[in-house]
Amino acid sequence: MAIHLVANLHFDGISARQAQAHGFADCRxxxxxxxxxxxxxxxxxxTVWILGNVGNPVHLAGLPGRKHxxxxxxxxxxxxxxxxxxxESVCEGRFIETPGGVFYLSSEFESAPEETRVIYGRSRRPSPEGHLCVSAERIGWGPVSLEAILQSSAEVRQAA
Structure with a gap:
């Protein structure tokens, strides 16, 4: 049983021009x-935590996982x-305890509590240290596992 995170799916809501900018023929x-x-x-x-901006949720019906x-x-x-x-649940923000510590889940970087490690969905700026954006276009167009996030953060800390 793994935890995954993703944001900014924009199902059926993004313009064709924006979809094409990401290399897609259209929104579909x-x-x-x-x-x-x-x-x-x-x-x-x-478990999949979707950190905002789903668009048309009808696409979620056939996808595996317990969605929050x-x-x-x-x-x-x-x-x-x-x-x-x-x-299974809907909220404005959520703290989750993980093997890698406590994270705050937010749809927007700006809404995060101070001094907290944050996994968030949308920002117009680069992620500061201890924060990670899981917007679909940044993580390979699908949910990313918490395990991969923790492994990636550990590798970054070791390289520093």
Whole structure:
């Protein structure tokens, strides 16, 4: 049972021009790639934290994993998200305890508590030390495992 994280899926919500800028023919092509990548990385018993800006949640129905949403600025109110039955929980931010320590999950970098290691979904600036952006376009168009995140952070600390 693994934990995965992803953000900014923008299912059916991103413009064709923006999708093309990322090398996709259109929005459907981008959604198809995200779903294919998701299926190769996530098992049915895994947990997936989606850190905002899902777009059309209908795409989540056939994807494996227990899904939790940390709402982004483009996501509907929590009650509306829960009514889709696509998520086990919906929140504005969440602390999670991991083998690598405590992390705060947020849809936006700016909303993180001070002095906290943060995994977040959206930012217009580079990630500061101790913070990681899991926006789909930055992590290979699908969820990334917490194990991979912790391994990557350990390698960065060893290299310093």
């Amino acid at each position: 092509d981008m959604a198809r790639r995200i779903c294919e990548t998701w299926r190769t990385r996530v098992a049915p018993e895994d 949403l940390v709402r982004g600025h483009l996501d509907p109110p929590a009650w509306n998200c829960l009514s889709t039955r696509r998520y």
